[in-house]
Amino acid sequence: MPVETLLRELSRVALVGRSLTDVLTDVVTIAARGIPGAEAASITLLRNDRAFTAAHHGAMALAADELQYEHGYGPCMDAGRGGVLLRVDDMRTEQRWPDYVAHLLDTSPVRSSLSVPLPYQGSTIGALNNYSTEPGAFASPESIQAGTDVADAIAVAVANADAHAQLHDQAHNMRIAMESRAVIEQAKGVLMAQRHVDAEQSFEILREASQRYNRKLRDIAQGIVDGTRR
Incomplete structure (x- = not known):
C-alpha cells in the first residue's frame, strides 16, 4: 500500500465515541494491510511496567506477543520499554533473545518481525509489532517508514483515549x-x-x-x- 493511501486510511479511523480497543483494532488491521511485509500485526501497551496486547490482527501476532510476555523480554517488549525500533530479519539466526526465539521457532511460523515504539510526550507507551513468515520481510525502507507512520497514529489514539478517561x-x-x-x-x-x-x-x-x-x-x-x- 502506498504511504499516501496508508495515511489516508489512518486519518479516517474514528476516535470519538468509541472504545480504545475498537479504535486500535481498526488501526492494527490497516497496519497489517499497509506495512510492506506484514502478514500479522499487534499493539503492545505498557501500563505500570506490565505489557499486554491491546489489539491484534492475525493469531500469529497474538501468539508471538504472549510468548514474549511469558519470557519477560523480546523485541516488542524491548521496543516498548527502550523506545527503539527493533527488526529481526531471520529468527533462525537471531541471537538477542535466545529463549524467546527458540520457543517461537518451535511453536510458530514467524521468521521475521518489526517492532516500532509508540512515542508520547517524551516517553514510550508500547510498541507496534509486525510479523511475517518470510525472512527479511521488513528490510526495505518502505516498511520502516510505514511502521513509523502507523505507530504515530496509535500513539495519538491512545493519548486521546487516556485524556477522555481522565476527564x-x-x-x-x-x-x-x-x-x-x-x-x-x-x-x-x-x-x-x-x-x-x-x-x-x-x-x-x-x-x-x-x-x-x-x-x-x-x-x-x-x-x-x-x-x-x-
Missing part, C-alpha cells in the same frame, strides 16, 4: 463530591431543627459522630437524612 474520572469525582455536600447540608439542617443548634455546631456533631463510629462523614449524614425520611 470522565474527574467529572465522576466532582459529581460524588457535590452529592456528598448536598447530603451533609441536609443533615445539618435536620440537626439544627431537632437540637436547636447553629450550622457550625451541627457540623461539629457530624464530625464527632464520624470519628466516634469510624465512618465517613457523608455516611453519617446520609443516615440522619434517611432516618428523618422514615
Whole structure:
C-alpha cells in the first residue's frame, strides 16, 4: 500500500465515541494491510511496567506477543520499554533473545518481525509489532517508514483515549463530591431543627459522630437524612 493511501486510511479511523480497543483494532488491521511485509500485526501497551496486547490482527501476532510476555523480554517488549525500533530479519539466526526465539521457532511460523515504539510526550507507551513468515520481510525502507507512520497514529489514539478517561474520572469525582455536600447540608439542617443548634455546631456533631463510629462523614449524614425520611 502506498504511504499516501496508508495515511489516508489512518486519518479516517474514528476516535470519538468509541472504545480504545475498537479504535486500535481498526488501526492494527490497516497496519497489517499497509506495512510492506506484514502478514500479522499487534499493539503492545505498557501500563505500570506490565505489557499486554491491546489489539491484534492475525493469531500469529497474538501468539508471538504472549510468548514474549511469558519470557519477560523480546523485541516488542524491548521496543516498548527502550523506545527503539527493533527488526529481526531471520529468527533462525537471531541471537538477542535466545529463549524467546527458540520457543517461537518451535511453536510458530514467524521468521521475521518489526517492532516500532509508540512515542508520547517524551516517553514510550508500547510498541507496534509486525510479523511475517518470510525472512527479511521488513528490510526495505518502505516498511520502516510505514511502521513509523502507523505507530504515530496509535500513539495519538491512545493519548486521546487516556485524556477522555481522565476527564470522565474527574467529572465522576466532582459529581460524588457535590452529592456528598448536598447530603451533609441536609443533615445539618435536620440537626439544627431537632437540637436547636447553629450550622457550625451541627457540623461539629457530624464530625464527632464520624470519628466516634469510624465512618465517613457523608455516611453519617446520609443516615440522619434517611432516618428523618422514615
